[in-house]
Amino acid sequence: MSFQYRQKLFDLGKIYKISEIKNYLIRNKRLTTAQLELILLKNRVPLPFSDKNLPKSLYSFKLKEKIFTNLFLTVAIFVFVFSIIVSRPYIKSVVSKVKLTYVSSEYDSNYQLKKDIIQDDLKSAEKSFSLQSKKNKNKIKVPKSNFFSLNTMTTMNLFEDLDYDLNNVRSNKKIKPIYLTQLPRDLKDIESVKVKKDIFIKIILPLIVAENDNILKDRRIFFKILNKSNNSMGEKIWLNRKFKEYKIKDKDTSELKKRMDVIPVSIAVAQAAKESGWGTSRFALEGNAMFGQWTWGGEGIVPLDKNKSQSHKILKFPILRASVKAYKNNLNTHNGYKEFRTKRSELRNNNKPIKGLDLIHLLDRYAETGAEYTLVLEKIINQNSLAEFDDISLLQAENKKEFNL
Template sequence: MNKKKPLKLDQIKDFLFSRGLTVIKKKKIIFLNKDLRSLYLTILCSIGIIMFSFVLPVILEFKNNTILASKEIENNSKSNFEKVLDGEALQKSSEIDEGLNLKNLFDDVFKFDDLPSDTVRLSASTIEQLFKETDYNLKDVRKTKLVKPVRLSLLPNEMKMIESTEKRKNLFIQIILPLIIEENNRIKLNRKKLFSILNKNHNSNAEKKWLNEKFKQYGVLNKDLSTLKVRMDTVPVSLAIAQAAKETGWGTSRFALEGNALFGQWTWSGEGIKPADADHNATHKVMKFKILKSSIRAYQRNLNTHSGYKEFRMARAALRDNRRNLDGLILATYLNKYAETGTEYVKIIKQIIKQNNLTDFDKV
């Protein structure tokens, strides 16, 4: 009996193919299916991540707005005012102006760093000519209490070469005076808005949002309105000019000319200029700024928030409560912690104010 030869695989394939059928290896199908599943899974995950990254900020923003809309920022301003009218004495809380949140403190100062670098440094002679053509002189300012809205971003490099001390001082004051007043006016407008909000029992969503921004800007903890009221205030022009004059040698220091640093503020992180006489192990630098205006804003924010100047702020608030003008000579007394020399520093600042009649500019 003859045994039939087993059919080869190729013969079976040919036979099935002639009848319109195809043979595919099972392993290949398994691997192919696995690859397709992995591909589909990867695509779905990618789509999910992309959707999540777009949707999450919208959800968070909606959540914040919902919380903001539902939460009332209460204040006792109106009830306190009524108590005063009734002759009741108000107790001042020891917790006012306590604590500091540094997270967003100088955000609006650092924003100046993002400005285009197209600032031109004018020469001293060009600036003097500009002031002459615009009839801007300190004699008229002292008399009229009005200042020209001249905004210069940099000091002239020739400050050191101006031989006349009086001429150098006048030029320095003329440059920084409008900038100081502009920053004070910005604070005054914010303070006016704050008092408008304080006179209400409830606030709108826009007012709540504005308040939350100011709480961050002034490092206020627990959304304390009393602390915000104390911190959000101006610095006397005479005091600001005197401190800038002392810290920069009337605009001649390396820190002022290279880093637009008018007030000698220190930094332990970020950009700065290392003092030439600093100890070898010293890690601090003098903060540098892109323009003079940002230096002035940082200085005001420093006085308005740092724990070392709480007495300064309390004294300023007392002057406000007694309906007295902010006096640079009085408030200078409370800046003994501004420099390592302490009370000696205060004496020098007061001397600069008196010798140069800087209080003439406090009402400009």
């Protein structure tokens, strides 16, 4: 190597302010040309010639450096590809949620358009289904409401667009937040019992699961409050509100714990089916009354076949979900279902699942027929495999909307 080349190496050290070279010079230690080159390369300073002119030792050093660099890039690419493969199920789930949100928005934004489509669907429904027109002396009165009712055909199209299938719900144990506000007016005209039941279950199931989900959220808040030594004013107000909601006058937290709990989905669906005739009764269609609850002072529908001595009415609701909420409040507060709540609490305390078939016999006071009524409910649960819905939960989708349809 020439003196000029060696001087260039020193100049590069000064330009790039390589402290190691500076320290050697201060201590008057001589650096060989090879040492200078190694120090510069180590500090990523380009040498004043190409790799081809490098000495073998330096060329080998740079070659190893390139190999390590390429190896690092290869490993990084492999990790990236592997992470994509592993996260594929999650990505698929997110895409599904986005699709649900998109379809929800589409149905919500086309609200006015759907009103026009409904009239056409009423005609096409007669061709698509074997509808049996039945003459009824007591015509169903359409209640005045801010919501409008989809017909059966439109409802089925909606479920299909949202990929809503009961078999998937049974296997995945998840249900999408699809909330209809009223039953289809022509559901009673569907000739196929299987189709009628399928539509009814699809409508009522998300409403029941959603109310159970709200109760479970309240339970989590409740236990969080109980586990604190001091509660904030907001927590005390929340607790007092729940005492009032569950009709506990003495503010007994142990009683609130017993009452604030879910109703097995299978029981709720079976009772809704029994009390509403699978969504075809006059009370269900006129007043969204899914569970046949009586009232003596509230707004209700007068039964046509009641005795003169009876003064009750069937409680009516603005939307279906309100009926579900009232039903759950009834089972969780009425003194007639105290044994039901006690048994449910025992199951909960023993970390056992809350199943409908384990509790159904304790609802004999819901109807005048008593034990016979619970046997009918048990038969409905078994024949329609409703017990498979007891452990399903709500699919948490972003920007989920309640369909006011």
